[in-house]
Amino acid sequence: MTVEPEWLTVADVIDAHARQLRVFGGAVGIRDEGALESALARPINKWRYETASIAELAAAYGFGIVRNHPFMDGNKRAGFMAMLAFLILNGRPFAPHPAEATTVIMALAAGAIGEPDLVRWIDDGCPPA
DSSP states (O other): OOSOOOOOOHHHHHHHHHHHHHHHOOOOSBSOHHHHHHHHHHHHHHHHHSOOOHHHHHHHHHHHHHHHOOBSSOHHHHHHHHHHHHHHHTTOOOOOOHHHHHHHHHHHHHTSSOHHHHHHHHHHHSOOO
């Protein structure tokens, strides 16, 4: 990848998280701002120091947010929404079936799947750029 991707900002993710809480409910607030900043830095570092695809960068957002647990509540939703937003921003729309998305994100949160599994799932469901 030669052109730098469009990155999500802390404000983007906080806004998406707040929208999810308004729709689905949950405790409001950031539990650990450093954990959020760390999660959002993961894909940028991957892009700068590795050869990473858009799917790998999206998975880094999802993995980082879900596993770092920066919010009081709604971390799985926030991680999933960050992945989707990043993919859309970078021309790779991704629209998995909601039940499948729930299963995958729950498995990620439980540690049953890892980041490489998430990358494969995204690659399998995203049309080529």
